[in-house]
Structure formats: structure tokens, C-alpha cells
Amino acid sequence: MIGRLYLRAVHAGISFLEALGARGARWEWKKRIWLQAAEDKVSQWENVGRGARTTLRMCRSCRTLVEGGASACPACGASMSGVPRGGVVRGVSLLFPGKPSVSVILLSANALLLLATVAADGTGLGALWSPRGQTLWLLGGKWGESIFGAGEWWRLVTANYLHGGILHLVFNSMALATLGPLIEQAFGARRLFVIYTLAGICGFGLSAWIRPGSLSIGASGAIYGLLGFAVVYGRFRAGAGARALADQLTQWLLYGLMMFLIPGIDSIAHVGGLIPGALLGLVMDPGEPRTRARSVLLWLLFLLCLGVTAWSFAAMLRTYPARAEELRLNA
Numbered sequence: 001m002i003g004r005l006y007l008r009a010v011h012a013g014i015s016f017l018e019a020l021g022a023r024g025a026r027w028e029w030k031k032r033i034w035l036q037a038a039e040d041k042v043s044q045w046e047n048v049g050r051g052a053r054t055t056l057r058m059c060r061s062c063r064t065l066v067e068g069g070a071s072a073c074p075a076c077g078a079s080m081s082g083v084p085r086g087g088v089v090r091g092v093s094l095l096f097p098g099k100p101s102v103s104v105i106l107l108s109a110n111a112l113l114l115l116a117t118v119a120a121d122g123t124g125l126g127a128l129w130s131p132r133g134q135t136l137w138l139l140g141g142k143w144g145e146s147i148f149g150a151g152e153w154w155r156l157v158t159a160n161y162l163h164g165g166i167l168h169l170v171f172n173s174m175a176l177a178t179l180g181p182l183i184e185q186a187f188g189a190r191r192l193f194v195i196y197t198l199a200g201i202c203g204f205g206l207s208a209w210i211r212p213g214s215l216s217i218g219a220s221g222a223i224y225g226l227l228g229f230a231v232v233y234g235r236f237r238a239g240a241g242a243r244a245l246a247d248q249l250t251q252w253l254l255y256g257l258m259m260f261l262i263p264g265i266d267s268i269a270h271v272g273g274l275i276p277g278a279l280l281g282l283v284m285d286p287g288e289p290r291t292r293a294r295s296v297l298l299w300l301l302f303l304l305c306l307g308v309t310a311w312s313f314a315a316m317l318r319t320y321p322a323r324a325e326e327l328r329l330n331a
Contacts, residue, residue, distance in 0.1 A: 003041075006038065006042060007042060014031055060078065061290070062076040079295050101181070101184060102180070103177065103181050103184050107177060107180075110172070111169065113139070113161045113163070114163050114169050116139065117131045117135060117136065117162060117163075128165065128166050130164065131164065134327055136164065136215060137215060138327070139158065140154065140155050140162060140312070140313075142155055142156065142159040142204040142207060142215065142266075142269075143214075144207075144212025144213060144214070145213065147208045154311065154312035154316060155204070156205055156208070156312075157309055157312035158316050159216065159218070160196075160200035160201075160221065161219070163217060163219070175227075176226075180192060180196075180226065182230065183195070183226055183229065188288070190301075190302040191284055191298070193302060193305055193306070194280075194302055195225055195226055195229050195277055195280055195284075197222070198225070198276050198305065199222045199226065199228075199273035199276050200219070203220075203221020203222065203224065203270065203272035203273030203274075204221060207272060211266075216266035218269075220266070220270055220273070221270055223273070224271075225274060225276055228253075228276075228278035230249050231249050231281070232279075232281030233281035234246030234249070235247075235250075237281070237282070253274075
């Protein structure tokens with residue numbers, strides 16, 4: 001119905017312009033282009049309608065058409081979880097096929113936290129290059145004494161999203177912008193977020209245990225987790241093309257070893273993130289889970305990481321006023 005109304009509106013507009021005197025070969029060419037574009041748009045809407053009305057879904061593995069209510073493909077046994085069904089949700093997904101990228105969300109969150117750091121620091125634009133340590137501590141930087149002594153375990157998460165200035169953010173963002181989409185495209189958004197979160201927590205956990213009296217922040221531990229995941233999976237479980245890419249990424253690891261010689265860099269967090277990422281590279285598979293159990297497990301891990309992240313930032317915001325007042329009184 002919307003398509004028919006749309007075509008009538010286009011024809012009415014053309015008739016109105018012709019009544020005003022639109023004529024000639026150029027006008028006929030424009031009119032044909034407009035009508036063709038309108039018909040293409042209506043055809044697209046008709047496809048959306050058919051997709052929303054259908055009761056069948058296509059298996060990702062063997063391309064067999066499966067009834068909408070089936071949880072597994074009867075031909076190959078693959079899980080149908082994540083394959084969209086008909087209905088309003090299907091229609092909306094066809095009209096707006098784009099979906100947010102976890103890589104972009106993580107990059108944006110890191111940038112927003114740097115702006116929040118500058119605003120909270122109170123020293124003007126100078127904080128854009130080097131915010132004060134007490135500001136980073138207030139916003140959730142890793143500090144072993146606060147984590148183990150005061151039970152502020154949420155710092156193991158919030159520290160991953162903080163950075164010590166614009167240069168620190170740029171270098172980490174360049175690495176995340178390279179590795180993130182690579183892993184997200186092959187393994188999915190949920191796995192990327194799980195690897196990133198677990199590697200970041202383990203990285204700062206090891207750092208807090210070995211160096212409890214040092215303040216550290218940054219996404220480097222989580223990024224090393226992504227790097228370890230890509231190297232291990234590409235070298236031991238993938239084909240020749242992935243092994244060649246893994247060889248190139250291995251050079252990044254070698255460069256990372258040189259950071260142990262640079263003071264002020266939390267190399268312990270890098271190692272702590274690298275190890276769980278590499279271990280996950282031995283067990284995680286690309287694509288959608290092939291069994292119901294694996295699909296449920298992946299969703300549980302994703303929701304757990306998402307919940308822990310949300311809880312961590314809520315805990316930071318809850319303790320921020322009291323901590324800030326404590327620092328003000330001690331100043």
C-alpha cells in the first residue's frame with residue numbers, strides 16, 4: 001500500500017511539473033530516471049514484505065530452507081540460533097541492515113573516557129596530554145592496594161577504558177582499529193567483546209598482584225589479548241592464508257617485548273592479557289556456534305562480560321563523590 005501511494009505521489013509530481021511547462025528531451029530523460037528510481041524503491045519494499053511474511057529460514061552451513069521454529073537444521077544439524085525469522089523484527093532488519101560494530105563502540109568508549117578524564121582533571125587542555133594520576137585513580141585506574149585492600153575489583157575493568165593522554169589513546173586505537181575488525185568479521189561481535197574483556201581483566205589482575213603499588217591504565221592488555229588470540233588461532237588452527245597473517249602479527253609480539261625496556265609501561269598487564277587471549281585462540285571457533293549448547297555458552301559469556309562492565313562503571317560512579325571529597329580534604 002505504501003509503495004502504491006509512493007508511486008502515485010511521484011506520478012502526481014511529474015504531472016504537476018509538466019503542467020508548469022516541463023518539456024523536451026532532457027525532461028524526458030529526467031522523468032525516466034525518477035520513475036525507475038521510484039519503481040526500484042517499491043521493489044525493495046516488496047522484498048522486505050516477503051522477508052517479513054516468510055515462515056522459512058536458511059541454514060548458514062548448508063543453505064537448506066528450514067521451518068522458522070526449528071532450533072537446528074534437519075539436513076546438517078547446525079544451530080539455527082541467530083538466523084533471523086519473519087515478522088516485524090525481520091522487516092526492520094531488512095529496512096535497516098546496518099548494525100553497530102563492537103570495534104567502533106570500544107574505540108568510541110575509550111575516546112569518551114578520555115574526554116571525561118579531561119573534564120574531571122580540572123587543569124584545562126593540559127590534561128589532554130597528561131592527566132593527573134589522582135584523576136585516573138578516581139575514574140577507576142588500576143591500583144593494587146585499592147583492589148585487594150578496599151575490594152574495588154571493578155578497577156580491573158574500568159582501567160581498560162582509561163588512557164594517559166591523547167598519544168596513549170591514539171597508539172592503542174590504531175592497534176584496536178586493526179585487530180578488532182579482523183577478529184569481529186571472522187568470529188563475531190560477541191566473541192570479540194568476550195576476548196577483549198577477559199584479557200583486560202586478566203592483564204590488570206596480574207599487574208595488580210605483581211605491582212600493587214603502581215597506577216596503570218589503558219587498553220594495551222586487552223589488545224595484547226586480541227593479538228595473542230589471532231596469532232595462536234592463525235598459526236595452529238587455520239589455513240595457509242591465516243598462518244601468513246599470524247606470522248606478520250607475531251612480529252608485533254616481538255616489538256612488544258622491547259617495551260619491557262621502556263620505563264613507565266605496564267608490560268606485566270600486556271603479558272597478563274596475552275596469555276588468556278592465546279588460550280581462547282585454542283578453543284574458540286569462527287562463525288555461528290554449530291550446537292545449541294555452544295550458542296547458549298557464548299551468549300552467557302557475552303552477557304556476563306557486558307554485565308560486569310556495566311557494574312564496574314556503576315561502581316566507579318557510585319564511589320567517585322566520596323573519593324573526590326577525600327582527596328580534597330587531604331590536599
